[in-house]
Amino acid sequence: MNNVTYISPEMQALNHKTKIIDDLLGGTYSMRKAGREHLFQMPLEDEKAYKNRLNRSTLYPALSETLSQMCGRVFFDPINTVDVDEKIQQEFLPDVDLLGNNLDVFASQWFYAALAYGVSFVLVDYSHIQQAITLADEKALGARPYLIHIKPQAVLGIKYERINGQTRLTQFRYKEFIILDDGEFATKQVEQINVYEIGRVRKFRQGVDGGEHLLIEDIAMKINGKPLDFVPVIPFVTKNTGHHYFAEPPLMELAYLNIKHWQSQSDQDNILNTARVPLLARTGVSDDSAVKIGGSIIDLPKDGNLFYVEHSGASIQAGQESLKELESQMRVAGAKLLDKTVLAMTDSQAKDEQSKEISLLRLYANRFEDALDLTLEYVGKWLGIENVGKVEISGNIDSDYDPNASMDTVIKLNAAGIVSKQTAFNESKRRGLISDNVEWEDEQARLDGDGIDDGFSSNENSTNSEEDENA
Template sequence: MVSTILGGAKAMRDAAQTYLPKFPQERDKDYQYRRSNAKFTNIYRDIVENLAQRPFSKEVSIADGAPKPIKDFVEDVDGQGNHLHVFAGELFFGGINNAVEWLLIDYSKDVPANATRADEARIGARPYWVHIPAPAMLAVYSDMVDGKEQFVHARIHEPALERDGFGEKTYNRVRVLNRDPLDGGGYAPATYQVFEEQKGKDGALQWVSIDGPKPISIGIIPLVPFITGRRIGRSWRFHPPMQDAAFLQVEHFQQESALKHAKALTAFPMLAGNGVTPPMGDNGKPAPVAVGPASVLWAPANPNGGSAGSWAFVEPSATSLRFLADDIKETGQALRELGRQPLTAQSGNLTVVTTAFAAQKGNAAIQAWALNLKDALEQAFVITGRWLKIDADVEVMISTDFDLGMGDDETFVHVLAMGTGEAPIISREATISEAKRRNILSPEYDGDKDLAVIIREGGEDE
């Protein structure tokens, strides 16, 4: 459902049989017309984009003291030139939508078993992170190994798109990461194997191994989950935090489509001819009547002495349309509340305390997710260090300091009061730091340089 919503209007229309079902006895051509013209305002995506950006107003980085290979790795964590900050942002966005998102810490293939670090550097071998969306994780299982929960099996959908002449061809593939159980307890070192769906000699599709099984040299399945949902027992299934918002978005889609369809059926006046004999076409049926600003309609007197015919427009009352429009507005507002938006569009109708509470409630959830992301990235660095044969127990720095307190700048007056007056209780540096935290001052603001300018300007005034 979430993948379809994020796909936009086209995806929702294509999946209309699921999200915009046919009316009873509705003809196929009428349904296809209604489906192809269905209206979709993607409030859900706007909500998630807003939530997902909050921890990333400052760059995601690692604390000082990390080994140089890790510092270099941060600049390109996925082998595609993406900095840790960019990769973390994509992972966070997916996690909010899917309740869990996966990070695979992989390594360059076909590296000789006895290769030294110098040999690996020469051939460009290196670890790299792979973002695996939740829908691509077909199955995952874990067990207690050496006193802690470790993954023992995972199946990942990895469709491959390759150039085929001047076209493209998609190969349906699944990667299997596995640790076989041992007879005496415990599990064997991890292996990987890639399967591809191919046509057999009889034309039937079958899965064929095209790579492996081969050992994963670090011995474990290098997977890390980023979790935002509530885990269901010991399984790797979750209650999605945005599930209710997604269902309400579908409801909003249905309401908007219903209103648009109702407008097409009722909001356009229909011409009625009362007591008018219609002209007949060559097929023996009444000919269409041309209407418009350059057309004149005649209603001649009845030759038998009866009353003359008349033309009139029939236009239904708009009461029902107003009701549908109001219903859509209420659903949109409820959807934004579920998304924990600050409700700025309605702030004029809310008290300061209510607005602050709504914003703070949202921030509490996002801060918890940001801390989960921090933990997931730190685990990923530990596994990256195992590939590099170094200790990479580093601290990831993610901002969780955003939109706290009353959600406005009025409270900054109290900060200024503490930093000024005859007996200030906080320093000028602390006041500037708080102003930068609230985005009142730019993060690039340099207090020392500005103080020098203030002193120089003061001297010029004298």
């Protein structure tokens, strides 16, 4: 297949799942826009009734909230940089993507995407400048490495081979949209496909009116005059499918439950809308004569009867219980990332040799450290730096599920003299019970101030007592 737009079967399969994830992450608007993909039309439901029901439906954001909470745990504390080269610290980390995002911000977006979709990629590119001839010229003109975050939806295909006993990425194709001028004032989007290979990158841009993609650039990638001997793309995989660089969303089951809740909630809202309006019925009428209702007088035919038919409410209650059960199942599905179990880890991932039981979220965080370390290594290669250092992610990953309940235990440990007051303060702050803006030293100063006030009050009371005795 020589068509540069060809999408590999593996990426097609993943894209089917990422479409579901994207619809849920897009909220109510995206779910309504998806229409019948996630909300079925009843056999006897006409188009107008279905549209009305669809436009009344709202999404319970279980998946998006779970992803935000899990990422919040991983990046609860800033990423620690250990022995990172000073040049990288000062010139690269504050703005890693040339868009103003520092390492923490960029890393959190990368991790979020991989946790949502199963895999996400980062390209370590270098800003080449045409008039530069040597590396020194490029540096003088401000050329530097930078990171490009590539979600799996943009990836068309990946090739890899066994080279010197290691699995190496040999080709990486992805698409992006380039903004070009369209006349003096307007702009237009044009699809471009980039093909990165060892020592080479080619760029194909779509022709006029959606025509064939034409080669516009064929660049040799070199460092200090030598061809680059690797493809500078780092895949971060959370849930692996058994094939290199291919994955599936780790929270896919939660996504299916979330869609089921969307459908059930729509049914529940629909039946509530019906049940709230009782039906007016009449009996004893054998012809088509109309019933006259005016003011407080109702004109009925002889032997006729008029009454309201109302819903019993039993099915409404059953539907509400079903929704609560679904919400409970979704909480359990999301919390499985925090369940500790025995997981296979590499030596670099085994942070605690005394216990091999870790949660999936901790495993993903450990893998992400390796991905960030490799990213820094590639940045170092562009800059000619060998010892680039490494990163560490501490976060708030392995803490309890209910931080409020466990705080009582911390207070008891402090009262028993097992932990200090400052440790108790830090633990309450880590659980979000105290604002991040409050510092221990400031609180100590306030407490000391309160103690001085109490002392004055005590002295004043003592003085008054002595005067009473003398009297």
